[in-house]
Amino acid sequence: SQQGEEDPQALSIQEGENATMNCSYKTSINNLQWYRQNSGRGLVHLILIRSNEREKHSGRLRVTLDTSKKSSSLLITASRAADTASYFCATDAGGTDSWGKLQFGAGTQVVVTP
Amino acid sequence: EAQVTQNPRYLITVTGKKLTVTCSQNMNHEYMSWYRQDPGLGLRQIYYSMNVEVTDKGDVPEGYKVSRKEKRNFPLILESPSPNQTSLYFCATGRAYYNEQFFGPGTRLTVL
Numbered sequence: 054s055q056q057g058e059e060d061p062q063a064l065s066i067q068e069g070e071n072a073t074m075n076c077s078y079k080t081s082i083n084n085l086q087w088y089r090q091n092s093g094r095g096l097v098h099l100i101l102i103r104s105n106e107r108e109k110h111s112g113r114l115r116v117t118l119d120t121s122k123k124s125s126s127l128l129i130t131a132s133r134a135a136d137t138a139s140y141f142c143a144t145d146a147g148g149t150d151s152w153g154k155l156q157f158g159a160g161t162q163v164v165v166t167p
Numbered sequence: 168e169a170q171v172t173q174n175p176r177y178l179i180t181v182t183g184k185k186l187t188v189t190c191s192q193n194m195n196h197e198y199m200s201w202y203r204q205d206p207g208l209g210l211r212q213i214y215y216s217m218n219v220e221v222t223d224k225g226d227v228p229e230g231y232k233v234s235r236k237e238k239r240n241f242p243l244i245l246e247s248p249s250p251n252q253t254s255l256y257f258c259a260t261g262r263a264y265y266n267e268q269f270f271g272p273g274t275r276l277t278v279l
């Protein structure tokens with residue numbers, strides 16, 4: 054079963070605009086990660102936020118985590134054509150012995166047009 | 168250069184013909200994992216390994232086997248492939264407890 058689910062499924066924006074996507078999950082977690090995938094290639098890790106953190110930044114990326122709502126958001130500011138990709142959230146299953154077991158959502162497909 | 172390599176990258180085979188997809192990493196990572204990716208379903212974890220000789224089932228282990236005899240390699244074995252195992256497969260590695268994973272380039276498998 055999938056732990057994380059992204060919303061929206063697809064997003065089309067113009068260069069310079071911000072892109073926001075959301076991830077909801079079902080059970081408690083130790084941390085939540087976001088990955089990017091370019092057209093059938095391997096995933097690339099973007100950012101990890103731990104369950105005791107509420108917000109994290111990395112370059113043009115901003116991630117928030119609301120454990121009470123079991124949700125996270127990824128904001129890409131000032132988007133570029135190179136940001137065109139699918140974005141996935143991944144969660145562990147919580148607890149002390151589950152860090153290796155990750156569950157991914159179905160992803161948000163982002164298209165940034167020049 | 169830090170790398171996760173998978174072989175083969177593309178494979179077309181027939182039902183029931185045993186096959187192995189290899190995964191190798193040069194980053195000395197303890198953790199390795201296999202995923203399959205299907206349209207609309209995202210990535211689903213097949214098996215993972217926390218270290219040599221330690222493997223655990225992910226969410227979709229049926230029809231697959233793995234082994235971890237040495238740290239750098241984590242082969243995925245399909246003893247009797249079936250058409251529903253047609254998918255894009257990814258190997259990933261990471262350092263123990265750090266959670267960030269590094270993905271290989273993927274293996275596209277078609278079972279006829």
